[in-house]
Amino acid sequence: MNPHDPIAVGSAARSSGEARILDRGYRRYDGPQRGARGAVRTLAIQTAQRALGLRRSFWSKVFPLLAVFIAYVPAIVFVGVTVLVNDLPNGQRLLDDAELLPPFGAYYGFIWAAILVFVAFVAPEVLCTDRRNGMLGLYLASPLNRNTYLLAKALSVTGILALVTVGPPALYLVGLTLNDRGPDGFAGFLGILFKVLIAGIAVAALQVALSFAVAATTTRRAAASASIILILLASATLSNTLVQGAGLDSNLLVFDLLFLPFELVFRIFGEGHVDRMWRQVPTSTVVGAYLVWTFGFAFFVWFRYRRLQVTR
Amino acid sequence: MNRPRTASTREDPVDQHVPTAAAASTATLPDLSGILGDAEPVIRAIDIVKRWGTTTALDGATFDVLPGITGLLGPNGAGKTTLLGMILGLHRPTSGSFEVLGLDPTLAGPAIRAKVGYSPELHTLPDDMRAHDLVRHIAEIHGLPRREATARASDVLWQVGLGEERFRPIGTMSTGQRQRVKLAQAIAHDPALVLLDEPTDGLDPVQRDDMLALIRRIGTEFGISVLLSSHLLEEVERICDFAVIVGDRRIVADGRLRDLTRRTEGVVVEVADGQPELILALRAQGASIELDGQRIVVRAPPSAPEDRPRGEDDDDLLADLIRDALVESGAGLRRMAPVRVTLEEVYMEAGS
Numbered sequence: 001m002n003p004h005d006p007i008a009v010g011s012a013a014r015s016s017g018e019a020r021i022l023d024r025g026y027r028r029y030d031g032p033q034r035g036a037r038g039a040v041r042t043l044a045i046q047t048a049q050r051a052l053g054l055r056r057s058f059w060s061k062v063f064p065l066l067a068v069f070i071a072y073v074p075a076i077v078f079v080g081v082t083v084l085v086n087d088l089p090n091g092q093r094l095l096d097d098a099e100l101l102p103p104f105g106a107y108y109g110f111i112w113a114a115i116l117v118f119v120a121f122v123a124p125e126v127l128c129t130d131r132r133n134g135m136l137g138l139y140l141a142s143p144l145n146r147n148t149y150l151l152a153k154a155l156s157v158t159g160i161l162a163l164v165t166v167g168p169p170a171l172y173l174v175g176l177t178l179n180d181r182g183p184d185g186f187a188g189f190l191g192i193l194f195k196v197l198i199a200g201i202a203v204a205a206l207q208v209a210l211s212f213a214v215a216a217t218t219t220r221r222a223a224a225s226a227s228i229i230l231i232l233l234a235s236a237t238l239s240n241t242l243v244q245g246a247g248l249d250s251n252l253l254v255f256d257l258l259f260l261p262f263e264l265v266f267r268i269f270g271e272g273h274v275d276r277m278w279r280q281v282p283t284s285t286v287v288g289a290y291l292v293w294t295f296g297f298a299f300f301v302w303f304r305y306r307r308l309q310v311t312r
Numbered sequence: 313m314n315r316p317r318t319a320s321t322r323e324d325p326v327d328q329h330v331p332t333a334a335a336a337s338t339a340t341l342p343d344l345s346g347i348l349g350d351a352e353p354v355i356r357a358i359d360i361v362k363r364w365g366t367t368t369a370l371d372g373a374t375f376d377v378l379p380g381i382t383g384l385l386g387p388n389g390a391g392k393t394t395l396l397g398m399i400l401g402l403h404r405p406t407s408g409s410f411e412v413l414g415l416d417p418t419l420a421g422p423a424i425r426a427k428v429g430y431s432p433e434l435h436t437l438p439d440d441m442r443a444h445d446l447v448r449h450i451a452e453i454h455g456l457p458r459r460e461a462t463a464r465a466s467d468v469l470w471q472v473g474l475g476e477e478r479f480r481p482i483g484t485m486s487t488g489q490r491q492r493v494k495l496a497q498a499i500a501h502d503p504a505l506v507l508l509d510e511p512t513d514g515l516d517p518v519q520r521d522d523m524l525a526l527i528r529r530i531g532t533e534f535g536i537s538v539l540l541s542s543h544l545l546e547e548v549e550r551i552c553d554f555a556v557i558v559g560d561r562r563i564v565a566d567g568r569l570r571d572l573t574r575r576t577e578g579v580v581v582e583v584a585d586g587q588p589e590l591i592l593a594l595r596a597q598g599a600s601i602e603l604d605g606q607r608i609v610v611r612a613p614p615s616a617p618e619d620r621p622r623g624e625d626d627d628d629l630l631a632d633l634i635r636d637a638l639v640e641s642g643a644g645l646r647r648m649a650p651v652r653v654t655l656e657e658v659y660m661e662a663g664s
Contacts, residue, residue: 026468027467028502029464031460032455032457033454034455035422046449129438133436141429
């Protein structure tokens with residue numbers, strides 16, 4: 001067509017109003033591929049987003065964000081109180097810090113319920129749902145394998161659980177430090193921060209391993225959530241009944257899956273547990289039991305997934 | 313591995329890319345088996361044995377899957393899904409060896425899976441996820457950078473006919489649309505090979521025709537080799553270049569479809585008039601006759617090789633016989649075609 005031809009130009013102008021996309025075509029992709037490491041990263045991020053309800057409906061966001069908020073409330077309250085209860089002009093304090101502020105290990109006593117509820121709902125959401133809706137088959141047909149899939153899920157859940165196990169004590173530490181009630185010196189601050197990190201991850205790791213083990217046995221989220229809460233509460237009740245009620249060996253307290261990780265936190269911070277019976281359990285026993293439970297549950301999850309039929 | 317690629321040069325409007333039932337007709341589709349028949353196999357299985365405990369799922373399966381569209385046929389429970397799992401490197405064969413895209417799935421599973429797309433049998437997908445988000449996510453999982461995955465997710469959803477629906481939650485989609493989403497996620501990362509497990513399951517006849525046409529496009533226009541697992545022989549006959557038939561824990565037949573559905577000794581003859589005269593003439597020449605309505609199935613009388621004229625085979629002799637009978641009877645020929653066995657007959661014959 002000659003563009004200078006008035007007829008041709010006119011006809012082109014007439015048809016321009018009816019322009020349509022003729023073909024989007026199928027494009028080849030020859031660019032870089034990120035391999036298994038990229039797949040783990042992508043899956044971990046996507047899992048965290050879904051567990052926190054991001055890019056999902058309003059109601060999917062409410063519960064996780066509420067649980068996270070509740071875990072931070074005690075830290076906000078304690079730091080707020082230190083701001084409101086000012087020091088006297090002569091340098092004395094209205095209330096002794098020991099009466100006013102809980103030690104770091106004891107802080108978990110205020111948020112264990114939030115942690116319990118959070119872990120009971122998050123793990124089933126990320127594991128049961130994938131098996132129920134067929135996503136597991138799609139994931140394992142990718143560069144991921146069973147081990148890297150579980151690794152991505154564990155990293156993701158441990159990460160978001162750290163929001164409630166590491167975040168609030170870290171906020172508490174920072175708040176106290178800014179109000180001149182924190183540890184002495186920068187080295188002291190770093191020392192406590194390190195313990196906060198270790199303690200938070202330790203609490204998260206056992207909870208994640210247990211909740212994954214339960215979630216690996218069923219595709220029903222509600223059943224898994226209820227089972228996790230039941231197991232934790234039942235183990236606490238049973239072990240305390242055996243030790244305190246029946247007077248059996250206090251080492252049996254390591255079967256208390258609810259408070260075992262928090263007892264480890266006390267040991268990490270070097271604080272004595274308020275419970276006399278727990279004080280009788282050696283630290284080596286607490287650490288050993290913690291490791292056995294954590295790796296035992298992790299092994300169970302790995303074993304369950306090892307021969308799972310996924311190509312359906 | 314080099315893949316035969318065809319640049320997309322169609323000038324149809326986008327909405328015409330939604331495949332139609334008419335497009336599914338194999339009469340208009342190119343047969344690639346002749347072109348691709350000598351290519352390197354995308355899958356090579358040698359004496360595969362797979363046991364689950366004491367149960368033998370596959371016993372000595374040996375076959376090649378060449379570039380193109382291959383149907384993996386077999387009844388439910390024949391071991392098709394087990395085979396797909398082993399091709400993906402998700403299960404190890406008890407004995408024997410696999411080669412997929414030139415790699416061993418037991419050693420290079422992740423590398424193979426990065427180049428393979430998979431559409432599972434079940435329709436379940438995350439209901440609250442948008443189709444575009446799912447396809448993009450799976451493309452990212454297969455290693456594509458986020459920006460590229462986003463662009464390709466839109467593109468392939470257009471290609472499978474879900475362009476306008478791509479931002480709808482999957483839970484609001486019909487079974488046919490879900491099957492298309494599964495197909496889109498399987499090809500979004502531009503695989504060299506795509507494994508489709510019962511992709512027409514749960515579809516009505518129109519949706520089924522559309523899906524088959526779409527799969528044919530993937531295998532021809534997009535240049536992706538397709539392994540289509542199905543228990544429906546007719547589907548495989550319609551769109552596949554090759555077939556691997558699994559039955560009774562073994563491979564009962566495999567090869568080019570046109571070779572499997574080979575000519576038999578018979579020829580079908582339809583005449584406009586003079587059928588009785590033609591039958592008499594054929595019988596007079598010793599031919600075996602079988603009447604099927606207006607169709608006459610003619611089979612040649614048995615002959616020793618030394619009786620045949622030099623350079624002619626049984627087919628040539630039968631054609632000569634029918635020609636002579638037509639001339640003698642004066643019947644008006646309407647149609648004449650070799651009798652071909654269907655894939656079903658091959659399957660039944662091999663399985664018996």
